[in-house]
Amino acid sequence: MSVDGGAQRLKTEADEPGWEVDPDDDWGVAVVATVGRQLRLRREAVGMRAAELGAATGYGEDLIYKIESGKRIPRPEFLDKADEVLGAGGLLSAMKEDVAKVRYPKKVRALAKMEAKAVELGVYECNIIAGLLQTPEHARAAIEAAQPPYSQGDVERMVAARVARQIIFERDPAPALSFVLEEAPLRRPLGGTMVWRRQLEHLLEVGRLRNVTLQVMPTNCEVHSGLDGRIELLKFADGTAVGRSDGAFGGRPVSDLRQLRILELRYGTIRAQALPPRESLALIEQLLGET
Structure with missing residues (x-):
């Protein structure tokens, strides 16, 4: 992650090509929607705003919202970091295997x-x-x-x-x-x-x-x-x-x-x-x- 003027540069959608959800992949859509819903529930449960979660994980607020709404496939390392930041006890990290498969045709x-x-x-x-x-x-x-x-x-x-x-x-x-x-x-x-x-x-x-x-x-x-x-x-x-x-x-x-x-x-x-x-x-x- 680069640093510009003392501020961390957060990843945005433009920085993450290739992680869109295929709308014709019913199984993939369901998996990503479930992960996004769990992420949002955990974030709200600890009273953290999307921008704060983004700053803690190196992602922009817009990308956090797209992951939570099931429109973007989260990277495995993001799920690990979010699990740690949100104290999810491994719930989010456990979804990495299925999420990784979603990206493939x-x-x-x-x-x-x-x-x-x-x-x-x-x-x-x-x-x-x-x-x-x-x-x-x-x-x-x-x-x-x-x-x-x-x-x-x-x-x-x-x-x-x-x-x-x-x-x-x-x-x-x-x-x-x-x-x-x-x-x-x-x-x-x-x-x-x-x-x-x-x-x-x-x-x-x-x-x-x-x-x-x-x-x-x-x-x-x-x-x-x-x-x-x-x-x-x-x-x-x-x-x-x-x-x-x-x-x-x-x-x-x-x-x-x-x-x-x-x-x-x-x-x-x-x-x-x-x-x-x-x-x-x-x-x-x-x-x-x-x-």
């Missing part, structure tokens, strides 16, 4: 929920580096490249959602994860040289994890089974599975065994056609050395 929440349960995950990406493998800086550069451009608030939400899904790498017991990436996106310096270098370094770090298999499909492979587009397969402990492919079944998620076998055949063939893991990491190291 509904379809991302659904995907993250499935990934959190999967015991095996396989992803083939043809045009980009898989979202689960992207650094925050790379993700931001990729999302900002879209045309027409997203609003800054949407960019921040999408980056946060993409990075949050990467908690899959911290699960214990660890799921078996496999990725096949095309060589061409690895050579694209998206975001500039430093962002590109850090992304390649991150791929090497992840690719060396014991539960991760990372492969590269070389551009000199004349033809392979992934030319129809992205493939994702998730398998669960109860024996069920879900798959999706850009080039099959209209791109929709499928769980029918016959359709899953088709996707598994395609993905297995792609893995067989790609460079082995050791050679793949060696190629990424070579690309890093060329930057």
Whole structure:
């Protein structure tokens, strides 16, 4: 927080892009409304004005009112500070997990929920580096490249959602994860040289994890089974599975065994056609050395 003329500069809505509530997200609207109502009740119970709570937490009065009215998603650190200032005994802090999920688009929440349960995950990406493998800086550069451009608030939400899904790498017991990436996106310096270098370094770090298999499909492979587009397969402990492919079944998620076998055949063939893991990491190291 900056200091200007001896006065603290309080955060306003303009300083907090990407924390608006999606009006079409019924669950998210209900969660944020509940948090806002609890915040207002606690503030009024201790006789504190909104401006005073704002000054104590580093937020402007207008932002406090918008959080209380359910129009803004509060940051997790704000809830911790407000809980402390208002003596809420952990009531407000306990809502952080649900509030954090509200910020992510509904379809991302659904995907993250499935990934959190999967015991095996396989992803083939043809045009980009898989979202689960992207650094925050790379993700931001990729999302900002879209045309027409997203609003800054949407960019921040999408980056946060993409990075949050990467908690899959911290699960214990660890799921078996496999990725096949095309060589061409690895050579694209998206975001500039430093962002590109850090992304390649991150791929090497992840690719060396014991539960991760990372492969590269070389551009000199004349033809392979992934030319129809992205493939994702998730398998669960109860024996069920879900798959999706850009080039099959209209791109929709499928769980029918016959359709899953088709996707598994395609993905297995792609893995067989790609460079082995050791050679793949060696190629990424070579690309890093060329930057």
